[in-house]
Amino acid sequence: MDLSLITSLFRSEAHLPVYGERVAEVVAALRAAGLTVELVLVANGASAEERRAIESLAASVRQAGASVTMQYVARETVYASWNRGIHASTGGCLGFWNVDDLRYAPALVEGVARLREGCQLIDFPFVQITQGKALGLLPVTQTRTFPASYNPARVTPRAGVGPFFLFTRALFEQAGPFDEHFRVTGDFDWAMRDAVRTAHTCTGTELGGTFFMHGGNLSGTRNPYEWIEHNTVLLRHGEWTQIRPVDSDLMRASWQGWGSQGIALPADVEARLWGADAERFRWQWQRDHHRALISRTIRTVPRAIIDRTGLRPLLARWGLVQPTDQ
Known part of the structure; x- marks a missing residue:
């Protein structure tokens, strides 16, 4: 098997019809490129309705030419499902497909080729579509294209x-499974491991896909665990200056309960996160963050007004704005 794609599912009924169509189209394109493809679906706490939808999806994907494996499990973290899916898969090249996102066949073809040539991990540029409201009132849809972000020389969420x-099975076996304690940022933790950072990594030229930021995502939506987990990874690597203030009780419980891996923190770092300095650290960070947020909002609202009124093409001809809001 050339490529295995793993999808973790939880309450996914609303997304499955479109997701199935997307997968079938991509599988057909990959088959036309001479690649064998495997889809592994790990369904968490699936209802009877969701099971029926999954079975229908599997039939259509098989008809398109892919092998499909389904596993029904009790609810677990997405990284536990990723590990489970990888262990159930047979492909030499591995990747993940969120049920509400788009993956593009040209990037998958490029990825498999580069991994066969010696890359162990390849990251891709991607499109992000964000739906929200400026100042909490004005609906805004923003489309941005991001370059491939992976930089093994730095330990930072960005x-x-x-x-x-995409990555090779050999790299997964070398780096080990994803830490299943993580709920949101286990991919960041895995990518920052020494075995991954010292691997032969590459940057793709094709767009990997479209990531939809809509409020139901695990990351980027003010999930209270996101920065607890970011902090955990940063602390594991001694990156004290990048940590952010979070709920001090949750941070201490997470770090002492499973995050520390036996690492002892400097006393001043503990004081900043859950000790005597925690409140002052939180106040200073929030002050700086709010200033940056106000500045960003001042830039965002005029963009939203220009786009909603259809003035962008006219203003672009006058050289006042960019043709597209990037």
Whole structure:
């Protein structure tokens, strides 16, 4: 098997029809390119309705030419499902497909080729579509194209892998499974391991896919665990200056319960996160963050008004704005 794609499912009924169509189209394109494809679906706590939808999806994907494996499990973290899916798969090249996102066949073809040539991990540029409201009132849909983000030379959330990375089975076996304690940022933790950072990594030229930020995502939606987990990875690597203030009780419980891996923190770092300095650290960070947020909002609202009124093409001809809001 050339390529195995793993999808973790939880309450996915609304997304499955479109997702199935997308997968079938991509599988057909990959088959036309001479690649064998496997889809592994790990369904968490699936209802009877969701099971029926999954069975229908599997039939259509098989008809398109892919092998499909389904596993029904009790609810678990997405990284536990990723590990489970990888262990159930047979492909030499591995990747993940979120049920509400798009993956593009040209990037998958490029990825498999580059991995066969010696890359162990390849990250791709991608499109992100974000739906929200400026100032909490004005509906805004923003489309942005991001370059491939993975930078093994730096340990920071902005240097982690993007949503459409691919990697070899050999690298997974060397780096080990994803840490199943993580709920949101286990891919960041895995990508920052020494075995991955010292691997032969590559950057794809094709767009990997479209990531939809709509409020139901695990990351980027003010999930209270996101920065607890980011902090955990940063603390594991001694990156004290990048940590953010979070719920001090949750941070301490997570770090002492499973995150530390036996690492002892400096006393001043503990004080900043859950000790005597925690409140002052939180106040200073929030002050700086709010200033940056106000500045960003001032830039966002005029863009939203220009786009909603259809003035962008006219203003672009006058050289006042860019033709597209990037």
